[in-house]
Amino acid sequence: MKILIVEDNEQLVEEIATFLRENNFVTEYALTLRNAREKVELYQYELIIVDLGLPDGDGLDLIRQIKEKDSETAIIVLTAKDSLDSKVKGLEYGADDYLTKPFHKSELNARIRSILRRRKAGGSNTVTVNEISIDLNASQVTVNNTLIQLTRKEYDLLLFLIYNKNRLLTKESIAEHLWGDHVDQADNFEFIYNHIKNLRRKITLAGGNDYLKSMYGMGYKFLID
Amino acid sequence: MKKRRFKLLTKVVFFYLLFIFASFLISAFILQKEANEHMHRILENRFEHREHRIEYILEKNPEEELNSSWANVQKVKKVPDDFQPFYTDTVMLNEHTQRENIYRKKNTYLTVNENHYKVSMTKEADELYRFKDDVYHIVFPVFIVLVVALFLSNYLFSGYLFDPFRRILKQMAGYRLGASGALDNIKTSTYEFARLKQLYERMRKRIESDYYQLKEYTENMSHELQTPLSIIQNKTESLLSSNKLDEEQVEKLKTIHEETRQLSKLGKALNLLTRIENKEFFDIQYVETAPVIRHHLEKIEELAEMKSLSFETELDDQQKFTIDPGLLDIMLRNLLKNAMRYAQPSSVINIKTYQNYLVISNVGNPPEFPEKEIFNRFRRGNKNKTLGLGLAIVKKICEVSDLSIDYSYHEGRHIFTVTS
Numbered sequence: 001m002k003i004l005i006v007e008d009n010e011q012l013v014e015e016i017a018t019f020l021r022e023n024n025f026v027t028e029y030a031l032t033l034r035n036a037r038e039k040v041e042l043y044q045y046e047l048i049i050v051d052l053g054l055p056d057g058d059g060l061d062l063i064r065q066i067k068e069k070d071s072e073t074a075i076i077v078l079t080a081k082d083s084l085d086s087k088v089k090g091l092e093y094g095a096d097d098y099l100t101k102p103f104h105k106s107e108l109n110a111r112i113r114s115i116l117r118r119r120k121a122g123g124s125n126t127v128t129v130n131e132i133s134i135d136l137n138a139s140q141v142t143v144n145n146t147l148i149q150l151t152r153k154e155y156d157l158l159l160f161l162i163y164n165k166n167r168l169l170t171k172e173s174i175a176e177h178l179w180g181d182h183v184d185q186a187d188n189f190e191f192i193y194n195h196i197k198n199l200r201r202k203i204t205l206a207g208g209n210d211y212l213k214s215m216y217g218m219g220y221k222f223l224i225d
Numbered sequence: 226m227k228k229r230r231f232k233l234l235t236k237v238v239f240f241y242l243l244f245i246f247a248s249f250l251i252s253a254f255i256l257q258k259e260a261n262e263h264m265h266r267i268l269e270n271r272f273e274h275r276e277h278r279i280e281y282i283l284e285k286n287p288e289e290e291l292n293s294s295w296a297n298v299q300k301v302k303k304v305p306d307d308f309q310p311f312y313t314d315t316v317m318l319n320e321h322t323q324r325e326n327i328y329r330k331k332n333t334y335l336t337v338n339e340n341h342y343k344v345s346m347t348k349e350a351d352e353l354y355r356f357k358d359d360v361y362h363i364v365f366p367v368f369i370v371l372v373v374a375l376f377l378s379n380y381l382f383s384g385y386l387f388d389p390f391r392r393i394l395k396q397m398a399g400y401r402l403g404a405s406g407a408l409d410n411i412k413t414s415t416y417e418f419a420r421l422k423q424l425y426e427r428m429r430k431r432i433e434s435d436y437y438q439l440k441e442y443t444e445n446m447s448h449e450l451q452t453p454l455s456i457i458q459n460k461t462e463s464l465l466s467s468n469k470l471d472e473e474q475v476e477k478l479k480t481i482h483e484e485t486r487q488l489s490k491l492g493k494a495l496n497l498l499t500r501i502e503n504k505e506f507f508d509i510q511y512v513e514t515a516p517v518i519r520h521h522l523e524k525i526e527e528l529a530e531m532k533s534l535s536f537e538t539e540l541d542d543q544q545k546f547t548i549d550p551g552l553l554d555i556m557l558r559n560l561l562k563n564a565m566r567y568a569q570p571s572s573v574i575n576i577k578t579y580q581n582y583l584v585i586s587n588v589g590n591p592p593e594f595p596e597k598e599i600f601n602r603f604r605r606g607n608k609n610k611t612l613g614l615g616l617a618i619v620k621k622i623c624e625v626s627d628l629s630i631d632y633s634y635h636e637g638r639h640i641f642t643v644t645s
Contacts, residue, residue, distance in 0.1 A: 009452045015459050053448045080451035101448075102455035102489050104462070153527075168466040172486065182524040184562060191531040216475040218465055218482075 002044070003112070005029040006036040006062060007051040007078065016049065019105045025112075033057035040066055047074040047112060050095075060093055067094040074115045078103070104173035106164040113163050129162055129224060131208050143206035153178055154199045161212070161222035170219035196220055234383045238375050245371060253364040257357050264353035272331045275346050283337040297345045304334040304341050314350060326351045389413035393422055400429070402436050402503065440503060447496040454489045458482065487612070494614040497555070498602075501621045506549040509626075514553070514578050515540040521557055522576075525565065533571040544578040546645050548626040556622045559615040560585050560641055566611065567639060575638075586640040599632050 003025050007013050010031065017027045028043075030036035033054045040048070040062065048066060052059035059077065066073050077091075077098040091098065096115050099108060117125060117136050125136040133142045139155060141148050150158065160177050161169065171189035178195075200212050213221045231239075279296055282289055291298040310333035317328045329350040335342045392411050413419050461482045465475070500506070522536055529536065546553060564574045568587035577584045598604050600620035605613035623630040623643060631642045 007452075009456070011456045012452055015456060019459075053444075080448040101451035102458045102485070105459055168462055170462060170465075170482070173462075179524065179528070182521075182528070182558070184558070191528065216465065216470070216472075216479070218475070218479055221466070 002026045002028065002046055004036070004039060004043075004045045004048045006033075006048065006054070006059065008032065008053075008055050009051075016105070016108070019109070020112075023109055033059070033062060036062050037065060040069065044070070045073055047076065047115065049076045049078060049108075051078045051080075053080060063093040063095055072119075074119060076108070076111060076115065104170070104176070106160070106167060106169050106173050107177055110160050110163050110177060127159070127162060129165065129211075129222075132158075132162070132203065134159060134162065143203055143208040146206045148202050148206050150199070150202060153195055154202070157195055158199055161220070165211075165222045165224055168215050168219050168221050172219075174219065192220075232383065234379050234387070238379050242372055242375060246368060249364050249368050253360050256364075257360045260356050260360065261353070264350070264356065268329055268348055268350060268353070271348055272346055275348075276333070276335060276344070279342075279344060280335060280337050283335070283340070283342065287338060287340050295346060295348075298335075299343045301334070301341050301343045304336065308334055317347070319349070327354050329353075386415070389415065389418045390421070393418065393425065397425060401507075402432070436503070440499075443496055443499045447492050450492045451489060454485050454492075457485045458489075461485070491612055491614075494612050494618065498614065498618055498621055501552065501618065501625055504625055506552050506625075508549045508551070509547060510550055511545050511547050512550050512553050513542065514544050514546060514557075514583060515542045517550075517553060517557055518576060518578070521561055525561060529565060529574075532565065532568070534565060534568055535573050537573050537575050539575075539577040539579075541578045541580065544580065544583070546583075546626070546628060546643075548622075548628070552622045552626060556619050556643075559619045560643075563615055563619075563641075564639070582642055582644040584640060584642045586638045588637055589639050591634055592639070596632055596634060600630070 001024070003020055005013050005016050005020075005027060007016070007029070008031050013029045013031065017029055020027045028039065028045075030039050033056045036050075036054075039045075048062075050059040050062055054062075063075055063077070066075060071094065075095040075097075077095045078101060079098060080101040097111050099111065127134045127136065131144045133145075134140070135142075136159075141150055141155065141158060156178055157174065160174065171192045172183075174192050175183040175189045183189075196212055196214075200210055204210055211222050211224060213223045215221050275296060279291065279298060282291070283298070288300070289298070290300065310331060313330045313332070315328055315330065316325050318324070319326045327350050328347045330345055330347045332343075332345045335344050389411050390413075396411075411418075411422060413422070461478050464470070465478055465482070470478070518538070518540060522538070526536075548556075561574075564585050564587040567589045568574055569589055572588035575584070575586045592599060594604060600616050602617040603613040604616075605611050619641075620630060622628075627645070629644050631644070633640050633642075
């Protein structure tokens, strides 16, 4: 599982690389468009994360090159531009998804997994954590082999938590993951609590453990020892 | 009263004619004067011939006193001091033709063999006057022909002559920053137009270079800002993942986290404002508002429930605005966000569209500042930790999209009306 990170800020590259390694991905990075072009020519990557604003060129050129060479490679665009046009352009050239800076690593992780899952067509596709098992193809969750009924939001929330297990997920990042841009409309993120509460209740009712820990009132963690 | 404006060519022709008229008058005057002098010389010549003849006669016969149509001679004692010959013109009947003609009479004194004579002679001067009149008779018709010719050529050629000018103007009128505004190849052999074209081109290039520099600056600013903010945000989140923090540390980290978020949003909002101002969103379409509003309401339904807010909609499916769809989306989002933020809990937010307008209203406390300041940047209700840019963005969007937006506070409701 090899991921190439194309981003000119070394700090950010380091941050993402460390994070992805913790999530069992093999990472490489390129700080310039030129370097990225060379790497893409020489090696095969499953996924490439591209910042659009590179010092020596536009990340969109790289996307074009990747797509010409090998359309199997998944692409996630990072952009600080927050402009509809460059996002749309990125997707037109064949990027699979985009994230605007500043982004949450947990969100990046969720997006990567979601893309990779979509690419893995056919076969069973489940995520299992102890007694909890999620069938990604059917969007079904079982606890101790008992099917539990979750709402769409609860299902997304659980998947997001599990993808980012043992890591703090701020209320804000959860809200953004579940509601996207519209989360701006909210005064605060207290409403997350309702969803957490319901999710916790449904899991424990089916005999599951309570993995959801509140962290400093900032957010939640899916804690597995 | 509006000052009347004239076409350049008309003006030029008008002044040209004034000038020509003056020069015609002057030349006519000079011509007439020349003619006068010329005729005078001819007449004088003839009078002198006559004087010689009279002298000749008087030499032979000093007592001869002529009294005929061509000369009248009287003997006098002496010539008055400082006497100058003088002329008078009179109309007299010509004996041969029986027509009234103009005659010139010369009065002078002659001294022949120390005898003094008073002499007056008359000579027909009709030709002279006729010539004088002829000058005007020729000058005026020529002038009138010139006037007609000039106006005619003005009318016929202005289209051709000013065509490059009009084309340059048309392109200038259609110019929009950021779009490729290079002049089409307008060929002209007129110096002024070529110069105009050249200067316009130079000006456009300078403006565009300034514009792109500014745009680059804003974009760089936004871009370069977001990356470090990403790092700060991620680092604080990493720290917060630790279990070994005390309460004070957590509070500080929370503040850093929250402020970073604010800073990032601020950068993005200001960047968006600038980009709207620069008219970078120009995919103008005739957009139905009802589906966009419904989409937004669906997305925020749950958020509204947290505050027990409900929506009451009255949407006209035919209602459309001529606007960039992206901008319409941002505008509605900000208006709804504003309504939700300042709405009293458990109240109703009204959304109504009809024909050419859209109204969003919510129950809330009276504004803490004058109504017209509500769209100013960084104007916000004191209770909220918001950017204070949402409504400024809405206003800006309306401005660039030729929509008008009004705010009023009426019977406990904040009412925003967008009219096309």
